[in-house]
Amino acid sequence: MITETGHFALVLAFALALFQTIVPMYGAAKNDRSFMATASPAALAQFALVSLSFASLTYAYLSSDFSIKNVYANSHSAKPLIYKISGVWANHEGSLLLWVLILTLFGAAVAVFSNNLPQSLKARVLAVQGSISTAFLGFILLTSNPFERLSPSPIEGTGMNPMLQDPALAIHPPLLYAGYVGLSVSFSFAIAALLEGKVDAAWARWVRPWTLAAWMFLTIGIALGSWWAYYELGWGGWWFWDPVENASFMPWLVATALLHSAVVVEKRNALKVWTILLAILAFSLSLVGTFIVRSGVLTSVHAFASDPERGVFILAILCFFVGGSLALYAWRAPILKAGGIFAPLSREGSLVINNLFLAVAAFAVLTGTLFPLVYEALTGGKISVGPPFFNPVFGMLIIPLLLLVPLGPLLSWKRADVLGAMQRLWAAAAISVLVALLVMIFKERGPWAAPLGIALGIWLIVGSLTELAVRTKFLRAPFGTFLSRLKGLPGAAIGMALAHAGVGVMVIGIVAITAWKVEKIVVLKEGASITVAGSKVTFVSETKGEGPNYSAETGRFDITVDGKFITTLYSEKRAFRPSGQPTTEVGIHPYWSGDLYVVMGDAIKTGGRTVRVYFNPLAPLIWFGPLIMFIGGMFSLFDRRYRVGAPKRAKQAVMQPAE
Amino acid sequence: MRTLLATLLALSFLTFPAMAVEPDEILDDPVLEARARDLSTNLRCLVCQNQSIDDSNAGLAKDLRVLLRERLVAGDSDEQAIGYIVSKYGEYVLLKPKFAFHTLFLWLSPFVLLAIGMFALFHMRSRPVATTKENVLSDEEKKRLQELMQKDG
16 A cells, blocks of 8 residues: 555656646746746655655565565565665666655755745746656656566565675665756756856856755765775775766766856856856766666676666657757857956966866766767677776876866966966975875885876875965964964865865875785685785684675684784675675775775685785775865855855845856 | 676676686786786676676686786787787777777877867967846846845845
């Protein structure tokens, strides 16, 4: 009964979404206030209905109702509670429902927090949101119904993929979807602005918090997935340039560009046409990602496209939104008037360069991802594009940008004194060169470029903080002045410096693990040991044990450095019921200098076990960097100047858009 | 992460933790072994989802690793060893596509785009753009502003 309620709520939500698409849009066109006013309640009710639907599916999982096909195929009564919950979105149908839930949540948030928007703009934004909901609710109802029943009802479920039974993975999809779907709000604002025929500073200020929130979710979601790969896959890999990863990375790159170009619209009323295009592209790439992941066109080896109908449906959605929005853009963008002018060497110019590099980087990733597909379609031949392509090409495109990052914020608007800005960075440059020299002296092993990579990271960190130092007169004025200026800094300024420094932290982690990773693969018998990067790893014993839904073989490893006991690490091989699929649990000990990473492998016939020991220098920085970026985003998001729903401020924004 | 998202949506296939190179495969000569590892990262495990043979524990990946090492021990240069494997398995086995006519677009298009963008930036921007006074409020906005001012006052 609860299941049928959930299904019915979904059908109602679909009807409501259709209403939300048509009526407010018509109202905005006819300037009919009562029609436009239906948008908010429709968005709120739609969210309530989809929540109800989602709750009923969750209930089915919690109560292990195997009469529902989706629960039967993806759950098991012996599964721990948290994975019964995360099991809801660990499959195609459920994850799509989560996608729509987050979409309607964003729609409801726009309805609640955007009272200061002009009514027609708000109505149009919500109508576009409604059209996206309509498409995806239709997709769920027609091809991917999570509430389908089985008769007779099986007694036990087939279980969830053990690889997914992990805390980080339980929260990874919701975060990632919040990022993808959050970009739909920027998209809706862009479409609404095209329909209104007007983009101004106020518009940019309204869009910014939504784009920023989406960007933050994407950042942390991608980082979490990468971290999971690192500790779960058992060999310390953290990024593979796989189509599915690229699908999340491309929207991130474009969203990053959008964040920067929206600043130019807001401050200088320029770059409007380009910013609208980026908003369209960011969400379009999210949809392309959805298509890549769910249609299986790029992973056909694995019977991904079990249902070609789904692929075609998504392709239709994709064509409608991407094609429709780009056509609208081509038609309406020319009426947007050009704004403030600026010299190429200026803050605006630097942000354009930022956008150019990020957009080209996203293009390169897209080309590399789709090339095998297009190539096969055109010639019938098969070709692979993997990390050895992406690493150098992406590196060549992104390193120049990273070098320029500290410079941008020091340039003034309109026309900048580049030499003056560079002079302010002399300390950062000196520290970076010094670090490069020190690394060269103390690390004789490793590629020649590695010290330069570390220096790049330091340059990003120190250079980003330089801007704050300049603004607060750090070391140039009495400490009290510095403190009061620091307090007076806008959140957005701190946020920017943190985000840029976070990139530097991540770069250091990436360079260190790439250049100086140590790997030992050996056969150890109980009691034997191996020394890796100064740590003596002793294979003490192995034991058998039972988990809630798996049996495990656990290897115990004692770690000593110079005869001094440090810690005991455990590495497990688990066999999950009912599938018997194995997973590996890695033993990781974080030193300040990096992770000691111990993996127990298979038993060897002649006795002993394969043991892999890695030392991954500074590895945690790879995820610590994005965390700093996320925190930077928070600072910017809670900058009172941008706070959503602060009517007085917003009114000011309407009055003085050129500020 | 590849495994993660893939498995999220396609539970029809099993993904195993990558266990890759086994101790018995490792060559005694560390220089040869390092070359083998380097080359393996560029070769695709043909039955896997976009994994190199260096990261994969599939049987075929192991066969390829062993084959590659045999060629290197037999005295092949890097190019010869890779060439041999390509002749057996086709270009599909290369994770880094050859730079050739049929891959020109792949390799060059990003840089061409970047060059065009740079050119546009420095040439179009130096042309004065007509400024328009556009921060004028529409009638409706004026009305709303009036309302808000009154509400506040």
